[in-house]
Amino acid sequence: MKDILREKINESALKAIPFDEYMSLCLYHHEKGYYSRMKEKIGRKGDFYTSSSVSHIFSEVIASFFCHLVKNQIIEPIFYEFGSGTGRFAYGFINYCQNKEPSVYHSMKYIAIEGSGYHRTLIQKNTEEFAFVKIISSINSVQSPLNGLIFSNELFDAMPVKVVEYQKNNWHEIFIGLNEENELYEKLFLLEDEACIRFLSDNKFIGSEGCRVEIPIIMNEFHQQLISSCGKSMIVSIDYGNTREEWDERHRFKGSLRGFYEHQLIENVLEYPGEMDLTTHIHWDELMKVCEASNENNLYFGSQREFLINFGIFDWLVPHASTNPFSQEYKQNRAVQTYVMPGGMSDSFQVLIQSTGLAEDKISLIKALF
Numbered sequence: 001m002k003d004i005l006r007e008k009i010n011e012s013a014l015k016a017i018p019f020d021e022y023m024s025l026c027l028y029h030h031e032k033g034y035y036s037r038m039k040e041k042i043g044r045k046g047d048f049y050t051s052s053s054v055s056h057i058f059s060e061v062i063a064s065f066f067c068h069l070v071k072n073q074i075i076e077p078i079f080y081e082f083g084s085g086t087g088r089f090a091y092g093f094i095n096y097c098q099n100k101e102p103s104v105y106h107s108m109k110y111i112a113i114e115g116s117g118y119h120r121t122l123i124q125k126n127t128e129e130f131a132f133v134k135i136i137s138s139i140n141s142v143q144s145p146l147n148g149l150i151f152s153n154e155l156f157d158a159m160p161v162k163v164v165e166y167q168k169n170n171w172h173e174i175f176i177g178l179n180e181e182n183e184l185y186e187k188l189f190l191l192e193d194e195a196c197i198r199f200l201s202d203n204k205f206i207g208s209e210g211c212r213v214e215i216p217i218i219m220n221e222f223h224q225q226l227i228s229s230c231g232k233s234m235i236v237s238i239d240y241g242n243t244r245e246e247w248d249e250r251h252r253f254k255g256s257l258r259g260f261y262e263h264q265l266i267e268n269v270l271e272y273p274g275e276m277d278l279t280t281h282i283h284w285d286e287l288m289k290v291c292e293a294s295n296e297n298n299l300y301f302g303s304q305r306e307f308l309i310n311f312g313i314f315d316w317l318v319p320h321a322s323t324n325p326f327s328q329e330y331k332q333n334r335a336v337q338t339y340v341m342p343g344g345m346s347d348s349f350q351v352l353i354q355s356t357g358l359a360e361d362k363i364s365l366i367k368a369l370f
Helices: 002-011 019-028 056-071 088-100 117-127 194-202 217-229 284-293 304-310 328-340 360-367
Strands: 016-018 078-082 109-113 133-136 146-153 162-167 170-178 184-190 212-215 230-239 258-261 264-266 277-279 297-303 350-356
Touching: 002 016, 002 019, 002 170, 016 019, 019 162, 019 170, 019 277, 056 088, 056 146, 056 230, 056 328, 078 088, 088 109, 088 117, 109 117, 117 133, 146 217, 162 194, 170 194, 194 212, 194 217, 217 230, 217 284, 284 297, 284 350, 297 304, 297 360, 304 328, 304 350, 350 360
Parallel strands: 078 109, 078 146, 109 133, 146 230
Antiparallel strands: 016 170, 162 170, 162 212, 170 184, 230 350, 258 264, 258 277, 297 350
8 A cells, every 4th residue: 555655646746645535545445445455344353343343232223213214104115324344234234124023124125335345245245145135336326316214334434534734824734745765744735725725714713733623525525415316315324523612622633533453543644554444533513514505404413322222222121130241131231231321332423313305294203203
């Protein structure tokens, strides 16, 4: 990957590439990008955990929510999962529908959208017994309009971002160049990108010396495309991020960009290019604005813990008298505890629910659930 980056940098007019291009190459290069590598990335043997990698309960609660919406004729029985990863979530979701909601199961469609060829192979393996699962590579392969439930878990945090820093009374954009030792390093150029300038102005980011902001141009463009592709649907986005007010907190002064490598947080994002995950906290307000600009509805925003409790995760608790910590019942109850414990992993994630094209009576039914 370093050779690919060096070539791109040397070919560029500025002898440096903007950070979003660096991040895109490191994560999504078709051969050497992190997500293209044939390596386990999620779980104990990978670099990070996700909610769906902790327990099947997470996918089952989402499946229960989906079945409730379908049975109440709020949405069609079509489930779109963006960023499907290994297919572990898909298997748990479909298995729940098959065992608990057969009427929904026999009418449903499941579309897994995953950019990584390696991960599409894993999804195929995990869902091969379900003939109605369709696996595609991008939103451009999805036939519009999208009607049903559109779901993503930790999709937006890995989308490439622009990075700007305030220095000497001006905003500068971070580029990646090569030093005299031919190693990667940051170069600052006076900010000229109009979309970045507009973002800072619209969101009233007032610079102070050394302050950094990550700007989600690609995330906004993707969400605009998604909403414009939707028909009668609900969009459930789960991720970690901040509202505009939270970005002003002191611990966000240098932004949120970091890497994860073998479950270690790496602050130097130029280390291990192509070998580690790169991620940022997302700008939740931007996703809400995109929806409002399309005259659609933001229905719910809250912590993942609150969301899971609202939709019945305590129903997954199993009465038992076993004192064996390795028993199935004990493990299941411990998993529920992991998801709902205050200050635990679910308090680090937020859930945004949006709707497109739904009639007011159906929107009222959804709002009554919260």
